[in-house]
Amino acid sequence: MGGRELFAACLIAFTSSAAATASAPPAVVWQPSPGHVQTPIWPGTPPDLVRDPKPESGASTHVSQPTMTVYAPKGRNTGVAVVVFPGGGYQVLAMDLEGTEICDWLTSRGITCVLLKYRVPNSGPTMLQGRRYYPKVQTAVQDAQRTLRLVRRHAAQWHVDPNKIGVIGFSAGGHLVAAVSTRFAQRTYLPVDAADALSCRPDFAIAVYPGHLWVHEDEDRATRKQEDLSLRPDIRVRADTPPTFLLQAQNDPVDTIAQSLAYYVALQKAGVPTEMHLYAEGGHAFGLRATKFPIGRWPQLAEQWLHTIGMLKR
Numbered sequence: 278m279g280g281r282e283l284f285a286a287c288l289i290a291f292t293s294s295a296a297a298t299a300s301a302p303p304a305v306v307w308q309p310s311p312g313h314v315q316t317p318i319w320p321g322t323p324p325d326l327v328r329d330p331k332p333e334s335g336a337s338t339h340v341s342q343p344t345m346t347v348y349a350p351k352g353r354n355t356g357v358a359v360v361v362f363p364g365g366g367y368q369v370l371a372m373d374l375e376g377t378e379i380c381d382w383l384t385s386r387g388i389t390c391v392l393l394k395y396r397v398p399n400s401g402p403t404m405l406q407g408r409r410y411y412p413k414v415q416t417a418v419q420d421a422q423r424t425l426r427l428v429r430r431h432a433a434q435w436h437v438d439p440n441k442i443g444v445i446g447f448s449a450g451g452h453l454v455a456a457v458s459t460r461f462a463q464r465t466y467l468p469v470d471a472a473d474a475l476s477c478r479p480d481f482a483i484a485v486y487p488g489h490l491w492v493h494e495d496e497d498r499a500t501r502k503q504e505d506l507s508l509r510p511d512i513r514v515r516a517d518t519p520p521t522f523l524l525q526a527q528n529d530p531v532d533t534i535a536q537s538l539a540y541y542v543a544l545q546k547a548g549v550p551t552e553m554h555l556y557a558e559g560g561h562a563f564g565l566r567a568t569k570f571p572i573g574r575w576p577q578l579a580e581q582w583l584h585t586i587g588m589l590k591r
Contacts, residue, residue, distance in 0.1 A: 306333050307372045307394070315344040315394070318423050323396070324466040325414040337370035340397050343420040345427065347435065348380040348390040355387040356438035357588050360424055360479075362393055364448030364562070366488075367401040367417060370394060374564040375447040382565055382576060383445075386589075389437050391428055395420040401449060401456075402489040402509070409495045411511060419465045421457045422477040430472040441588050443481035443519070448532065448562065451487025455512050455540055458482045458519055481588055483522045483579055484540070486561050488532035491539045506539040514543040520550040520586045524575050526559030552582050 309315060323343060330341035345360075361383075363375040370376070372394065380390035400417035402409050425442065432439040446454035461478035468474065488494075492509050493501040508514070521544055525537040534555055544551040559572035567573065583589040 305335050307335065307337050309346045309392070310377070313346050313348060315346050318343050318345050318420060318427060320469055323416070324419055325416055337365070337372055337394065338368065338398065340370065340394055343396050344394045345424050346392045348384050348392065350387045350389050351384050353387045354389070354436050355589055356436065357387070357441045357443070357583070358389040358391060358428055358435070358437040359383055360391045360393055360421070360428060360442070360444045362395065362421065362444065362446030362450030362453045364446070364450040365397065367403055367449045368398040370397055371447070371562070374562065374566070375450060378565050379445065386580060389435055391424060393420060393424050395453070401452060402511070407495065409489065414465070415456070417453055418456050418460065421453055422461070422465060425457065425477040425479060426472045426475045429475045441480055443483065443588065444479045445483040445485070446487070447485045447564065448488050451484035452489040454482050454484040455487065455490060458521065459512055459514055479519045481520050481583070481586060484537070485575070486525045486529055486532055487523070487536050487540065491533065491535040494533070494536070503535065506535060506542045508539050508543050512540070514547045514549065516547050516549070518544065518547060518549045522579055522582050523551065523553040524572070526556050526561070526572055528558050529561045531561040550586065554578055
């Protein structure tokens, strides 16, 4: 799952498990598959680290030490790289559905993948008493900006074209895609090494069932202004926002399609090349997993779009 559904499911599962097996050992913390190594993205203590962070859990519900894991392309190397942002409502991270499975797909297409395990919980727009609030520092944005810079720093080593580095994100990760696509000129942390002199602007962006973008998201569904497709104030689209691909289902029970529509309208007003696909059915948090609905063919559409914008070559 992704987004708020994932957080709710994890919370219910955790509460039930704790009540039934209070003495059970803690779940194993997520680790990449053999042959892949997690690397800390900060050389020391991450900026704005929360006080007394809880230990990381198996469901990636408490991540205070962000990491990146590099997945090399299989077969021909296209020179393209993608940083992957799993969803989870900025509370947890769907490291398989919206992480490793996405990397498996992209590496099979000759694309280098960098899976970011960014800080959660409360590292981005967060629900509190039924309303969205923004922490003083959105540490997930810091982690994302830092990772994009690191990919550029290691471009030659990883055989990546530094002008072909994009991002893909799901649900809350889709919001993170929009944040790094529009805030790359804003320094969110003090430089720590030479990598921080490099650009953190993505060259392209893919947001799948994104959340936390529409200004009326938290209002009552019966009364909110459906015709007002304004963005939340933390997302300010620039003319140099990278080309963007958007995808969402109309029956998404977690994040209404107004999320994608609001971002699309803002991108169009700014003259940013954008491709958007909206489907009647598909729900939320489907990732790459098999579905009977046409929306399941979205990976082919995204791949074709990468050809259209000149990232992939025939």
